[in-house]
Amino acid sequence: MDFRPTKLSSSAEHIIEMTIAEISKAVEEAHNRIVHDVLKTPLIKSFALSDLVKGEVYLKLENEQYTGSFKARGSLNKLAAIGETDKEVVTASTGNHGLGFARAVGLTGLKGTVFLPHSAARTKVKKIGRHPVRIARYGDDPLSTELHAKQYAKDHDAIWVSPYNDYEVIAGQGTIGKEILSQLDHVDDILVTMGGGGLISGIGAYIKTKSPQTSIIGCEPEHSPEMTLSLRAGKIVDDPKAKDTLSDGSAGGIEPGAITFPICQQVVDHCVLVDESSIAAGIKMMVEEHGKIIEGSAAVTIASLLKEKERYQGRTVVLVICGGNIDINILKQLL
Secondary structure, rough: EOOOOOOOHHHHHHHHHHHHHHHHHHHHHHHHHOOOOOOOOOEEEEEHHHHHHHOEEEEEEEEHHHHHHHHHHHHHHHHHHHHOOOEEEEEOOOOHHHHHHHHHHHHHOOOOEEEEHHHHHHHHHHHHHOOOOOOOOOOOOOOHHHHHHHHHHHOOEEEEOOOOOHHHHHHHHHHHHHHHHHHHHOOHHHHHEEOOHHHHHHHHHHHHOOOOOOEEEEEEEEEEEHHHHHHHHHOOOOOOOOOOOOOHOOOOOOOOOOHHHHHEEEEEEEEEEOOOOHHHHHHHHHHHHHHHOOOHHHHHHHHHHHHHHHHHOOEEEEEEEEEEOHHHHHHHHHH
């Protein structure tokens, strides 16, 4: 089932429009700050998807970014914006954000700690450990680890770095939007996977400022549709029926009071939910048609495009392929 977001009242829209303009400016500043330390990732035409929807479909390949994910952008912009400090920077993550944060610590020379649950996969711990960052273990699930890490940051006067609930992080992710507009003269629709909303907030705010006619399509798995449900309700809500999903990078609830939510209310034009079999098919299609390995959260945009392919007939569409860090055993099973 698809949902359209509930828009803000006119007075609230005015406030958010100001915020969007500020974020767009911050994206420009982020680009200047991190441009030499992130890849301008390829934007390639997918002839297979173009034929299926009878339009022009392009893939923004953030799976080829340093660390294999768009998360390299936001973390680096946040730490670079902090500048020189004796304070420790702290985060918690078992995946792409933790890896992006660890790389950013190495590039900026800051003192950083990544908190991980004891259940974190060895491969992810090994990747994070390749960078000059302290790894601390706490808890058996991501939520308890994050809550502990936040408390640690408060108790030790350290700087907490959120995976998405931070303006510098959002601005860093938004540099993808700037690159897209430099790579294509005209874009009708951009499909972005939503989780906490940091990626789509940054891209959406920039695009709506520079190319307001472009539609921003939010994509989520049916098994974890928290942002879609929240946009429909007009307030942040949890989904008690949420299940495990191949799109683990976008799974989970939205932090109460998250700054991303009101931004998403203003920039997201349409929402699509997709099932697990469609996500799996998207992963396989990228291997078969493009020789690219992508993670489940990246395949959500492919599944969303194909679910509503009539919508994109004759249009120029960009799918943000947000990452490629898929567990090798899961990939084997899918193939």
